[in-house]
Amino acid sequence: MSTTTLTVPVTVAEHQACPATVVLRRAGEKWPGLILSLLRDRSYGYNELDRAVEGLSRRVLTRTLRTLERDGLVSRTVHEGRPPRVEYALTGLGRSLQEQLRALALWAVEHDGEIRAARARFDGA
Amino acid sequence: MSTTTLTVPVTVAEHQACPATVVLRRAGEKWPGLILSLLRDRSYGYNELDRAVEGLSRRVLTRTLRTLERDGLVSRTVHEGRPPRVEYALTGLGRSLQEQLRALALWAVEHDGEIRAARARFDGA
DNA sequence: CGGGATCCTTTTAGATACTG
DNA sequence: CAGTATCTAAAAGGATCCCG
Numbered sequence: 001m002s003t004t005t006l007t008v009p010v011t012v013a014e015h016q017a018c019p020a021t022v023v024l025r026r027a028g029e030k031w032p033g034l035i036l037s038l039l040r041d042r043s044y045g046y047n048e049l050d051r052a053v054e055g056l057s058r059r060v061l062t063r064t065l066r067t068l069e070r071d072g073l074v075s076r077t078v079h080e081g082r083p084p085r086v087e088y089a090l091t092g093l094g095r096s097l098q099e100q101l102r103a104l105a106l107w108a109v110e111h112d113g114e115i116r117a118a119r120a121r122f123d124g125a
Numbered sequence: 126m127s128t129t130t131l132t133v134p135v136t137v138a139e140h141q142a143c144p145a146t147v148v149l150r151r152a153g154e155k156w157p158g159l160i161l162s163l164l165r166d167r168s169y170g171y172n173e174l175d176r177a178v179e180g181l182s183r184r185v186l187t188r189t190l191r192t193l194e195r196d197g198l199v200s201r202t203v204h205e206g207r208p209p210r211v212e213y214a215l216t217g218l219g220r221s222l223q224e225q226l227r228a229l230a231l232w233a234v235e236h237d238g239e240i241r242a243a244r245a246r247f248d249g250a
Numbered sequence: 251c252g253g254g255a256t257c258c259t260t261t262t263a264g265a266t267a268c269t270g
Numbered sequence: 271c272a273g274t275a276t277c278t279a280a281a282a283g284g285a286t287c288c289c290g
Contacts, residue, residue, distance in 0.1 A: 008162045012180030019237035020230030028153015037133045055137030057284050072243025083251050100232045105145030107225045112144035118197025171272050208271050
């Protein structure tokens with residue numbers, strides 16, 4: 001059994017360079033988590049994603065997909081033909097991350113009541 | 126055994142209101158994750174945190190602590206005396222979230238190489 | 251259909267100075 | 271010691287128009 005030691009970075013540079021920080025920040029962005037959730041069930045075309053997610057602008061959708069692709073989380077496959085179709089799907093790495101994010105999402109849903117209660121208490125006082 | 130179904134919100138409003146989104150966004154902010162990591166081992170005083178985290182401005186530190194406190198993740202205890210001391214510590218809820226975030230951080234560290242390789246591939250092409 | 255380019259608004263973070 | 275107030279900078283998100 002292997003033990004992984006996770007040291008806490010304390011300087012700005014270390015913190016910013018830490019892979020954990022980078023992943024957390026990416027996950028905390030507005031759309032990537034939602035895109036990864038959708039792709040969990042099946043692959044999507046570009047406009048299909050655009051329609052599936054109301055309120056997401058094409059600029060941001062494109063930027064989000066490029067970033068996910070660059071990080072190896074999502075694959076982009078071009079199918080020639082009429083009309084052309086570009087297919088986005090989770091990679092193995094993407095699926096792996098999606099599962100981690102899902103665990104965090106489940107935590108959030110489970111503890112939502114506690115958080116709301118804490119806020120009510122704080123705001124009341 | 127209970128089954129929790131996690132539906133994917135598709136509209137902007139749903140997505141923004143979803144507790145999972147809120148938690149992810151908070152976790153993705155620049156400092157909360159680091160603060161929670163530090164508090165995992167022991168409690169800290171205000172200036173102690175300020176010194177421990179190089180490059181974090183007091184304004185942001187205060188705001189971060191207030192938010193964590195409001196969400197019930199961190200407790201703030203005032204010890205009267207000379208000099209006065211305010212002690213910040215994880216609550217049970219905070220500890221619970223910290224463990225989740227730690228799991229994600231471990232994932233990030235484990236898969237950092239894959240992500241970097243994917244980026245190199247993408248940038249090369 | 252599947253984008254890229256340009257311009258603008260909102261959100262988040264940081265610098266600096268001051269206070270009970 | 272433990273903050274607050276004010277102001278500025280940077281990053282994320284969005285609207286709109288154009289193109290192969």
